[in-house]
Amino acid sequence: MDAWIIWLIAGVFAAVGEILTAGFFLAPFAVGAFGAMLAALVGGGGAIQTIVFAVLALACFGLVRPIATRHMHTPPRIRTGTAALVGRSGIVLDRIANDEGVGSVRLDGEVWTARAYDEHIVIEAGTKVEVVEIRGATALVAP
Numbered sequence: 001m002d003a004w005i006i007w008l009i010a011g012v013f014a015a016v017g018e019i020l021t022a023g024f025f026l027a028p029f030a031v032g033a034f035g036a037m038l039a040a041l042v043g044g045g046g047a048i049q050t051i052v053f054a055v056l057a058l059a060c061f062g063l064v065r066p067i068a069t070r071h072m073h074t075p076p077r078i079r080t081g082t083a084a085l086v087g088r089s090g091i092v093l094d095r096i097a098n099d100e101g102v103g104s105v106r107l108d109g110e111v112w113t114a115r116a117y118d119e120h121i122v123i124e125a126g127t128k129v130e131v132v133e134i135r136g137a138t139a140l141v142a143p
Helices: 003-021 027-041 046-072 081-085
Strands: 089-094 103-107 110-116 128-135 138-142
Touching: 003 027, 003 046, 027 046, 081 128, 089 110, 089 138, 103 138
Parallel strands: 110 138
Antiparallel strands: 089 103, 089 128, 103 110, 128 138
16 A cells, blocks of 8 residues: 555544544644655655654644634633623612612613612712622612
8 A cells, every 4th residue: 555545544534533522632643644645645755754744743733733722712701691780880860778678770771770789878869880799680789
C-alpha cells in the first residue's frame, strides 16, 4: 500500500475522531497527516513525511489550539429576566415605607412593587434608587 494512502486514512480517522469528541485534540494530528500525505504524493521519502507530520501537528497545537480552547469556554452567563434588573437604577413612584406597605418604582419603563432593602428607612417619591435584589415580583431597593 502506498504511503500517501496510509496518511490519508490516518488523517480521516483523526478528523472523524475530532468531530466526534470536539475537544480539539485530534485536529492537529489530522492536519499533520494530510500534510504528510501531500509530501508522499510529491515524492518525499519517509523521513520527509514524518518531519512534515511532526512540524504541522506541533505548529497546529502551538498556534491554533490556544485560540480554539479560548473559544470553547463559554463566557459568563448573561443576566436575563429579573436578574438583569439587579444593579439598575429606578425612580420611586409611590413612597416606600416597609412598615406601611409596599411602594412602587419605575425600572426600565416598567412599574414594580418595591420595598426598601433596609427595613428602617423611608424612601420618598421621586428619589432615584438602585435595585439590590428581586424577590418574586417585588424589587428591594436602596437610595
